Amino acid sequence: MTAIEHRATGHASALEQVKSWVRRYCLASLLGTPGAAHTADLVTQAVYADVRAALRSHRAQSPTFEAFVYQAMVWQLRHVERPQPTPAGSALHHLPDHLREVLLLRTAAGLSAEQTARALSLPTEAVMAAQHQALQVLRRFGLPG
Numbered sequence: 001m002t003a004i005e006h007r008a009t010g011h012a013s014a015l016e017q018v019k020s021w022v023r024r025y026c027l028a029s030l031l032g033t034p035g036a037a038h039t040a041d042l043v044t045q046a047v048y049a050d051v052r053a054a055l056r057s058h059r060a061q062s063p064t065f066e067a068f069v070y071q072a073m074v075w076q077l078r079h080v081e082r083p084q085p086t087p088a089g090s091a092l093h094h095l096p097d098h099l100r101e102v103l104l105l106r107t108a109a110g111l112s113a114e115q116t117a118r119a120l121s122l123p124t125e126a127v128m129a130a131q132h133q134a135l136q137v138l139r140r141f142g143l144p145g
Helices: 003-029 036-057 065-079 097-108 113-120 124-140
Strands: none
Touching: 003 036, 003 065, 003 097, 036 065, 065 113, 097 113, 097 124, 113 124
8 A cells, every 4th residue: 555545544534533523522512402413413514524624735733633623623513503402401511611521522422531632632631530520510410420
């Protein structure tokens, strides 16, 4: 396999992983929002296009691939039109933003502690501590965690 073919294969594999974890993250962060699946699909497609364009032109300015994808995903989620969550909403709304982000990336998106740390530009230990703290907060509200 040539270097160009290897790079193309690596990009294709990375893009498939991006699609999977972006969609899971979006579904979890939109939990309780009418049309969550549709909105998650729209955001996933937009992030996929952003990442493909960055890989083609080598324009990713973030320190890591995970950080670039995370920043694109958060930007797209903030700018998509969506209805407000239903009153039943998600238990995640009980969490401060930084704890919710760690928990969504670790549990919903399925990223490892190391990948989450790179996405959020944090030390791995900080990610593990934040996940533990998030689960404690959810338990205080009587929610499984």
